[in-house]
Amino acid sequence: MTLQELSVEYRAHAQALELRIHQLQVQMEQTEDPEVCFQLRDRIRLLSIMLREARELAVLTERYYDRRYRRNAKYTI
DSSP: OOHHHHHHHHHHHHHHHHHHHHHHHHHHHHOOOHHHHHHHHHHHHHHHHHHHHHHHHHHHHHSTTOTTOOOOGGGOO
16 A cells, blocks of 8 residues: 555545544534533544544645655654
């Protein structure tokens, strides 16, 4: 698998995460139980972190060989 193909996979993963976050937000708006709301909010927070990382990795793998691209220091050795 090439890095370009991998970037497509990361973008697809990000879209799935985005959809799930939206579903959980709708569910959180419809519930009145504070405990369930807390659990949903925590799950959304974790998924949001995963979403951000998937987007960052999609860009990194997409532009890895572009000399003009400044890589995120988080993903460099």
